[in-house]
Amino acid sequence: MTIALAQLSAEVQAAVAATRERVAALHAELPRNQLVVWTAGNVSERVTLPEGSEVPGLLVIKPSGVSYDELSAQNMVVCTLDGAKIVDGTPDSLVPSSDTAAHAYVYAHMAEVGGVVHTHSTYATAWAARGEEIPCVLTMMGDEFGGPVPVGPFAIIGDDSIGRGIVETLSGHRSPAVLMQNHGPFTIGTDARAAVKAAVMVEEVARTVHVSRQLGEPLPIPQQSIDSLYDRYQNVYGQRSHG
Helix, strand or coil: CCECHHCCCCHHHHHHHHHHHHHHHHHHHHHHHHCCCCCCEEEEEEECCCCCCCCCCCEEECCCCCCCCCCCCCCEEEEEEECCCCCCCCCCCCCCCHHHHHHHHHHCCCCCCEEEECCCCCHHHHHHHHCEEECCCCHHHHHHCCCCCCCCCCCEECCCCHHHHHHHHCCCCCCEEEEEEEEEEEEEEEHHHHHHHHHHHHHHHHHHHHHHHHHHHCCCCCCHHHHHHHHHHHCCCCCCCCC
């Protein structure tokens, strides 16, 4: 089923166009950071709609099976937030990513999430293949993840099973990343950019902790120190408005 984008309000059309531009641009970060091969992986973002919009929710996601060098704002696919209906205006009747149901489930059940990313990055996926969480043995992990990177359950692509596993694993968890068993990392964020950052960072720590384990057993960080690192990074670090 489809919804006619041209029949929606000018404000909604503008919000969709801006989201398509952002999501298309952010997809370039996945191959740039060596997180994907061929056409694997995807980025989505929840469209920020004006109050009282005639549609309850929309998301923008990569089209299925399209190579990264062919992606553009124009061929990003727009779906209703439940992933059930495609908003027309996408050329050549492109269909959304096979992971759309998972992304849609996350948006439906985690109101704070505005962006979702999935990759098959080598080291993070290697941890997922073992069904093993990445232990918090780096200050960077305390900063970014607030603890270990958890493992989610094994699930098959095609319905919302992966989405359910993501939500069940990350609800109440500090980590913006989950390693879905035998599959790979999914990351979330307040927007797609934050989710892409999390995807880059989870691969970095997966690689570093793997290398460390080749040399010996990494030293754990005490929980009190993890809490302090996370609080500082999330609330103090970086450039912030001082009004």
